[in-house]
Amino acid sequence: MAGDEASVTAADIARMAGVGRAAVSNWRRRHEDFPEPVGGTATSPTFSLGAVEAWLLQQGKVAELPLRERVWQQVRAAGDDLRLGEVVAEAAELLLGQGRPHTVPAPAWELIRRYAEEEGGPQAVRFLLDRYADVHSRRLAETPAEIADFMAHLAGPGARSVLDPACGLGVLLAAAAPGRRAYGQEYDDSLARLARSRLTLAGAGGAPETGGEVRAGDSLRRDAWPDLTVDAVVCHPPFNERHWGYDELTSDPRWEYGLPPKMESELAWVQHALAHLAPGGVAVLLMPAIAANRRSGRRIRSNLLRRGTLRAVIGLPPKVASGGTALPVHIWVLRKPTADDPTPSRVLMAEADLGNLDTVAERWREFRADPDLDVDRPGESRTVPIIELVDEDVDVTPSRYLGTEEQVSAEGYLLLRERLAERLGRLATLVPEAVPGTGQELPSVTLAELERIGALAVWQAGRFEIDGSGDPVLTDRHVLDGGAVETRTRPEGRIRIEPGDVVTAIGTGGLATRVIEEPGLLLGPRLVLLRPDPDRLDPFFLAGFVRALSPGATTGTQSGSTRFDPRRAQVPRLSVEEQRRYGDTFRGIFTFETELRELTASGQAAATALTHALAAGTLAPPT
Known part of the structure; x- marks a missing residue:
């Protein structure tokens, strides 16, 4: 059992017992002997790991605490949130045969070794990296694996080298690394170390032509790769970064398409990526949707279009693309022109979801092979003449050019139907419980x-x-x-x-x-x-x-x-204890309302899409 200094959140308890967080809330409400919080906040309390484990065993909720949870709680206990990245980075390096223990305590390392013996070293490293990303999901905003793979495909099969100048935990860089020489940079030293470990797992570990290297530092202010040119850049830059170095970088030679506005850090990352591309190279960046039409960025967008650099803009479903933050996002695909390139006349606009990523990637490959290709598939993709885009607004939002009809592919509808069925089942479990009251008015x-x-x-x-x-x-x-x-x-x-x-x-x-x-x-x-x-x-x-x-x-x-x-x-x-009893039920009501509202919107969108798809012949009634 972990020491009493180790603490767990409600999400940790749910993982330990193999249940949802709603079940943990129910246990707190129904069982007077459930351990009291020892820290955290009213909305996110923490509990003693020892007390929680004892309660779970006593109640028969678990036969024993899973080894992976013992591992993680020992790792968490080895340092506060500020030092957690350092502890996880060292543990991952040790599992990969690099270095000696300095930060990881001996009891934690023994458990980690046991877990690695049972599951394998690579799986143990993945577990530590994924759990760290989960704990810091609000701060890290990592690229979901499906989108990382999609962006890597868009970068093209012919690239021999790739750079991610804001690589975070290395998810996107690792997706693009196989078969290529991979370079990364990350502001936080601990994250840079974790990204190196992820690259090693991806097979980018040593050969000069296909190895991987990640350096720590601020890419915009102190570029760790100042003289590097690569065939591809992939990047999920930090969004809306206000202190990116505007005042000190005003005359930087990277701003070939215009000085990025102070409040548009994303356009600085776009030009940083282009500065590292060899002629003919491709950059693929995940961008906030607002970057497509902000007035302050019109001049740079116009220059990117007029010079044939911005080649495609792809819209993505918010929650899928941004790790649950629900921010609307786009993928920008840019190509650095060569000296003998003819000026392109069109830009590919597309909308993607998990059901048609391969289709949209194929559209990009077709368009890249034939930049004059005239495509118009309502609701999916269209090649838009650049002259239509360089107006007063220079708005490159894909949905503006793809028509208003909602359409869905056959494969996409099967996935959509499956998701709706899952959400309907989940909704039933979220209906709040209550018991008869006294009917008396409370003071x-x-x-x-x-x-x-x-x-x-x-x-x-x-x-x-x-x-x-x-x-x-x-x-x-x-x-x-x-x-x-x-x-x-x-x-x-x-x-x-x-x-x-x-x-x-x-x-x-x-x-x-x-x-x-x-x-x-x-x-x-x-x-x-x-x-x-x-x-x-x-x-x-x-x-x-x-x-x-x-x-x-x-x-x-x-x-x-x-x-x-x-x-x-x-x-x-009421007393605080009674307040929390009511509060847990109200929380359940609010969760139920949110799920019901989102399910209603999703169901209506699915009905509309299915109606249009049947009318267009994309789908047909069952036989």
Whole structure:
């Protein structure tokens, strides 16, 4: 058993027991002897590993703690979150026969060796890399494996060398590395070490012509490969990076297509990639969708098009392409012109999903072989004359040029149908449970009183312009509809939301609340933020009861709009333990609502796509 210093999250407990996180929430609610949190926050508590393991064994939830979980918790206990990458990097290197133990404690190394003996060294390395990526998924934003493979295919089979200048954990570089000399750079030293280990697993380990090397450092400010030219560049750069070096790199020779705007770091990465390409080489970059039409980037987009450098833009499903962040993204495919290249007249625009990645890759291969190819497949791909793109907006958003009809391939529909069936089954497991109550009204307290005694802080955001650059902004639409946060603005003078905050919005259907669990958001106009003291107020309890018991806190105005006066809202006066019991149920309700809303939208989209596909002859009724 791991020492008492090791702690686990609800997600860790779910993995240990082989159940979903909802089951862990149910155990906390139903079993009074479930271990109390020893750290973390109200929305993301941590528990003693020893106490959790003892409880799971006593309750018969597991026969024994899986070895891989013992390994991971010992690794977690060897250092805090800031040093975790160093510990994992050293463990991976040791498993690959590199170096000697310095950071990994002896008990952890013994467990790691046992796991490697049972599963094999390469599998043990993959486990450590994947679990580290999972723990830091919000910060790392790694490229999903399917998209990494797709981008590697787009880079072309003829490339003998490849560079990823922002390689993170090396997922994308490893996908493109086999059979090629691979080069990488990563700002964080620990991540660079982990990327080297992943390259070794991918077979890019030593031969001069097909080896792999990753260096640490800031690619834009201190390029580790200043004189390197390669046949292909693949890159998933950091999005919306405000401090990328604009002031110190103004006259940098890499800006051949124009000085990147200060708030468009992605266009700096595009030109950095092009600077490392040999003539005729291909760069494939994952880009935020907003880079296709931001006004500040028009000049650079225009130059990329006019000189025949931007060759294709491919739209991707948000959650598939960006690791669950739900941000809309595109893939830009660029080719560095050669001295004798004729100026291309068209650009390939396409929309891809997991069901047609191979089809879209084939479209790119066909177009690359014949740049004058005239293709028009509504809803899938079209080759657009460059003269249509270099207008006042220089908008290279694929959906703008692919028609409005939703269509789906036969293979894509089978996958879509399978996913919908899985989600329908999952929805049934998310229906919240409740038992008969006493029917008695609970004693209540106003939020004004909670604010007075310091249990709650209240903020409201006034009206301001959202200019499309900077940090993500939570708006009333996101709170009311549960949509992905795509809007952005500069953070100066704005209220920054913290995980555990409750945000409220008023819509035609009444008051909506949302407990924030992701960091880095700004409070948008017309929203009210409630920040509970987690030792005195459970955020999900607060969100649920504010929504249910606050009709008297909403008032009409002379303009006909409705406003929410947070200080008039009420919640029951309950102990923190009772609050958490209610909070767990409210959390289940919110999860159920979100899944139901997303399932409804997906089902409607599937029905529309199927209707159009039947009408177009792409699909036919079963015989």
